[in-house]
Amino acid sequence: MSERFFPALLIALLGLFSGSFINICIHRIPSGKPLLTPLPQCPSCRTRLMPIDLIPIASYIILRGNCHYCGASISPRYPFIEFLTALLFLLVYFKIGAGTVLIKYILVTALLLLVTFIDLDYYIIPNSLVLAGLIAGAIFLPLTREHTLISALSGIIFTAGFLLLLNIVSRGGMGMGDVKYGAFIGIILGWPLSLLAVFLACLTAGLTGAILLITRCKRGKDPIPFGPFLSMGTFISFMWGENIKKLYIYLLSGL
Structure with a gap:
C-alpha cells in the first residue's frame, strides 16, 4: 500500500469538512454573522x-x-463545494507533498474558494478575507522561503497596480x-508568477464573457465577477506556474 494513502485520506477528510465550513462562511461572512455559532439551519423551515x-x-x-425535517430540496451546491474542496486539497498534497x-497552500486554496463563491453570490470580496490572506502571506514568507521579500513586494505592486489601472480605465467596472x-x-505568488495569474484571469474572463454574450x-x-477568475489563475499559477514558465521559455528559444 502506498505510503501516501493514509495522509491522502486525512487530506481528503480535511477537505470535506473544510468544504462544509466554507459553505457556512459563504453565507455568514458577507452579512457579518458569527462563523461558529449558531448551528446552520434549513433555509426553508429554519430548523437548526x-x-x-x-x-x-x-x-x-x-x-x-x-x-x-421539512422535506425541502437542498441545493446540490453544498456537496459540490465539499467535494471540490477535497479534490483541490488532494491535488495540492500530491503536487507539493508534506x-x-x-x-500554506491548503489555507490559500480554502481562501480562493471562499472568495470565488462569495463573489459569485454577492459581487463582493470581503476586506476581512483579503486582510487575513495578507497576514498569512507575510507569516509564511520567511517560513517557506519560496520567494524573496523583493519578489513579494514586486508582486503586490504589479498585481494590485495593474488591477487598479483596470479599475480606473473601466470607471469602476473592475471593483476595488x-x-x-x-x-x-x-x-x-511573488513576481513573476503573479503576472501569470493575472494573465490567466484576464484570458479566461474574456473567453467566458464572450461565450456568455454569444x-x-x-x-x-x-456584471461578471472577476474574483473567480483571479482565484483560478492563482491556483493554476502556484500549482503549475513553474512548468508553464519553462514551457514558455522553451517555445521562445525555438523561435
Missing part, C-alpha cells in the same frame, strides 16, 4: 441542523437531497475588491 445532518456529502446522499508549504485581492495574490446569457452591461 444537528451535527448528524452536517456530515459532508454523506448526509446529502442519505437524505436524498432533502431536508430531514511540510510548511502544504499548510479585485484590486485588494490582487495584493494578496502578489504576496502569495449565447445571450449575459448582456453587455451585466
